[in-house]
Amino acid sequence: MTGNRKVYLKSIVCLGGNDPDFRSVLSPMEARRMGRLLKRAVWTSKEALGQAGIEIPDAIITATDYGCIVNSVEFLKAALALDDTPMRPIHFMQSTHNTISSVIAVYLHCHGYNTTYSHRGSSLESALLDAWMQIRSGEIETALVGWFDEEEPLCAESLRSIGITLEDRAVSMVLSSDGNGAVREIAPPFNSSDYVF
Amino acid sequence: MKERIVITGAGVVSALGCGKEENLAALEAHKSGIAPVRFLSTTLRDKPVGEVPVSNALICSRLGLDEEYPRSSLLGILALREALEQSRLLSDDKVGPFPLISGTTVGGMDKTELSFPSFSKYHDCGASTEAIASQFSVISSSTTVSTACSSALNAILFGANLIRNGLYERVAVGGAEALSNFHLNGFNSLMILDGQCCRPFDASRAGLNLGEGAAYLILEEESAALRREAPVLGIVSGGGNACDAFHQTASSENGDGAFLAMEKALASSGLTAADIDYVNAHGTGTVNNDASESAALRRVFKDNIPPVSSTKAYTGHTTSASGSIEAVFCLLAIREGIVFPQLNFSTPDPACIMPASGERKPVRHVLCNSFGFGGNDSSLILSRYDRQ
Structure with a gap:
C-alpha cells in the first residue's frame, strides 16, 4: 500500500438543534425504532450521500464524543433501580457508541469497513484520519464520515462542571478519491472545527 | 517490498491473572477464571463472571496511584506497563513519544454508577483512555475506538494502518474494559448470560459469561524495531x-x-x-x-x-x-x-x-x-x- 492519492471532501451536511422532516428518508415504521439521534444520523447520511451521488459508500466511519447518552441514562436508571424505570433491552442495545454507525450500515445495506471513534473533542479527527488513510492508499474509494452527539441534561450538567459543553450535533460528509465537483481537497492535520457550519 | 509491522511488546490482565506468564500458566493448565462475583458491587449474583483477581485497592497500591481512576483504566495501566516494559520503551530515552489507540465502551461507567445521577469525570471513553495515557511519558496522544466487543481489535487495525501509511514508526494498541452493573444487567436483559460456565460451540451452550481485563501490543515498523534491538514477538500480517x-x-x-x-x-x-x-x-x-x-x-x-x-x-x-x-x-x-x-x-x-x-x-x-x-x-x- 504505497498509494499516495489525493482525498476530497465531496459533500457535507450539518444539523444544529433543529430537526428536518425525517419522513423524506424514513418510513413511519423505521422512524419508530429510532431515537432522535439515530434519525438525525440517518437523515444527514442520506443527504450527504445524495449530494455526492453515491448510493453505498465503501466505509462508514463514525465519531461520537459522548455516545448514545440518552439511552445510556435510561438504562442506567433502571439498572441501578433508582426509580420505576423498567429495564428495557432496547435501551441497552442502543446505548453502545457504535449503535449509530451500525444503524446507518443496516439502513444502507453496507457491508464495508465500519468503525466508531469516541474520544471527547477529537473523535472526528480520528475518524477523518482513518478515512483519509484508506482512500489515499487505495484501499477504498469512498467513505461516509459522521459526527453525532446528543444533549442529555444529567450528563450535560456533569460535563459543564468540568468546562465541557454537550451539544446536539449531526454532521455527515462523504470523502472520495474522485475530485469531480468536490468541496475541497483534505489532508491532515484535521481540525474538528473546520467541519461545522 | 513493503515494510513489515512487528510486535515488540505485549501485556495482558484477565481473569487468568496479571501478565502473560500467569495467563499462559492457566491456559496450559486448562484452568478457567470464571467464578461467582467477587469484586463488583451488584445484586445480580447468580451469573458467574471472569473478574481480574485483584481489587482496585491492590492495583493502586502496586502502581502507587490513588483510587480515583475507573477500573477499566487501572487494568489498562497494568497491561500497558507490561507491554512497554517488554518492548524496552519505559526507560528508552532515545525513542520519541508515540500514540495510544485504545478500545473501550464501558469506560468509567463503574465510577458513574457510584455517583449517579452525577457523572464521573472519567465516565466517557476518552477520559478513561486519557487516564491510562497520562501514566506514561512515552505516550504522546491517545484516541479511543468504540465498536462494542470488537473495539480492541479495531484499535489494532487502525494502529497498524497509521504505521503502514507512514504517520508513525510505532504505536501502542489494545483495549481495556472492567465489569459494570450497566453491561452486566444489559447482557442479562438480552437473556444471553449463562448461569453456568459458558460452553462455546457445544450443543448445550446457553449464553456467555462476562469477563473483564485489558491488553496492549506495541506495533512498530520492522526497521525501527531492529534499529533499537527491540525483542520481536510476531508480525501483524x-x-x-x-x-x-x-x-x-x-x-x-x-x-x-x-x-x-x-x-x-x-x-x-x-x-x-x-x-x-x-x-x-x-x-x-x-x-x-x-x-x-x-x-x-x-x-x-x-x-x-x-x-x-x-x-x-x-x-x-x-x-x-x-x-x-x-x-x-x-x-x-x-x-x-x-x-x-x-x-x-x-x-x-x-x-x-x-x-x-x-x-x-x-x-x-x-x-x-x-x-x-x-x-x-x-x-x-x-x-x-x-x-x-
Whole structure:
C-alpha cells in the first residue's frame, strides 16, 4: 500500500438543534425504532450521500464524543433501580457508541469497513484520519464520515462542571478519491472545527 | 517490498491473572477464571463472571496511584506497563513519544454508577483512555475506538494502518474494559448470560459469561524495531473489518460480516486459508454467535478447517478488551507452539464447527476473530517472526 492519492471532501451536511422532516428518508415504521439521534444520523447520511451521488459508500466511519447518552441514562436508571424505570433491552442495545454507525450500515445495506471513534473533542479527527488513510492508499474509494452527539441534561450538567459543553450535533460528509465537483481537497492535520457550519 | 509491522511488546490482565506468564500458566493448565462475583458491587449474583483477581485497592497500591481512576483504566495501566516494559520503551530515552489507540465502551461507567445521577469525570471513553495515557511519558496522544466487543481489535487495525501509511514508526494498541452493573444487567436483559460456565460451540451452550481485563501490543515498523534491538514477538500480517449490516445485536445466519472480515484479513496478508494453523474464535457461547461464526468459518476454510477454539471459556467475554487479550493469547500460541483446547466442550452441535481438543504443534499463522454488536466484525492475522 504505497498509494499516495489525493482525498476530497465531496459533500457535507450539518444539523444544529433543529430537526428536518425525517419522513423524506424514513418510513413511519423505521422512524419508530429510532431515537432522535439515530434519525438525525440517518437523515444527514442520506443527504450527504445524495449530494455526492453515491448510493453505498465503501466505509462508514463514525465519531461520537459522548455516545448514545440518552439511552445510556435510561438504562442506567433502571439498572441501578433508582426509580420505576423498567429495564428495557432496547435501551441497552442502543446505548453502545457504535449503535449509530451500525444503524446507518443496516439502513444502507453496507457491508464495508465500519468503525466508531469516541474520544471527547477529537473523535472526528480520528475518524477523518482513518478515512483519509484508506482512500489515499487505495484501499477504498469512498467513505461516509459522521459526527453525532446528543444533549442529555444529567450528563450535560456533569460535563459543564468540568468546562465541557454537550451539544446536539449531526454532521455527515462523504470523502472520495474522485475530485469531480468536490468541496475541497483534505489532508491532515484535521481540525474538528473546520467541519461545522 | 513493503515494510513489515512487528510486535515488540505485549501485556495482558484477565481473569487468568496479571501478565502473560500467569495467563499462559492457566491456559496450559486448562484452568478457567470464571467464578461467582467477587469484586463488583451488584445484586445480580447468580451469573458467574471472569473478574481480574485483584481489587482496585491492590492495583493502586502496586502502581502507587490513588483510587480515583475507573477500573477499566487501572487494568489498562497494568497491561500497558507490561507491554512497554517488554518492548524496552519505559526507560528508552532515545525513542520519541508515540500514540495510544485504545478500545473501550464501558469506560468509567463503574465510577458513574457510584455517583449517579452525577457523572464521573472519567465516565466517557476518552477520559478513561486519557487516564491510562497520562501514566506514561512515552505516550504522546491517545484516541479511543468504540465498536462494542470488537473495539480492541479495531484499535489494532487502525494502529497498524497509521504505521503502514507512514504517520508513525510505532504505536501502542489494545483495549481495556472492567465489569459494570450497566453491561452486566444489559447482557442479562438480552437473556444471553449463562448461569453456568459458558460452553462455546457445544450443543448445550446457553449464553456467555462476562469477563473483564485489558491488553496492549506495541506495533512498530520492522526497521525501527531492529534499529533499537527491540525483542520481536510476531508480525501483524493482515486484518479485515466488515459489517454484518443485519441487526443491532444478532448475527446473520450465514455469518456474512464474519466471512467478509476473515476474507479481507487473508487477502491483506497475502496468505491463503490453508496457511492458517489456529483460529482463536470470537466464540462467545451464545446460540446465535457460535452458529453464525461456524457458518462463516465453513465458508472461508471449506473442508479444511484448522484447529479452532474460543478462549472465552477461560476468561469470560471481556467485551471491548477481548480483541487484544485474545491477540496476546495468539502470540503465546505462536511462541509456545500450542493450540489451546476448547474448555467445557462435550457435545458437538451440527450447526457448529468441531472445536480443537488442544495440541502441541508449530504455529506459524493465527487468525483471531472479534465481533461486536451492530455487526462490527473484525479479524486479525498474526504470524511468527522470521528475520529476512
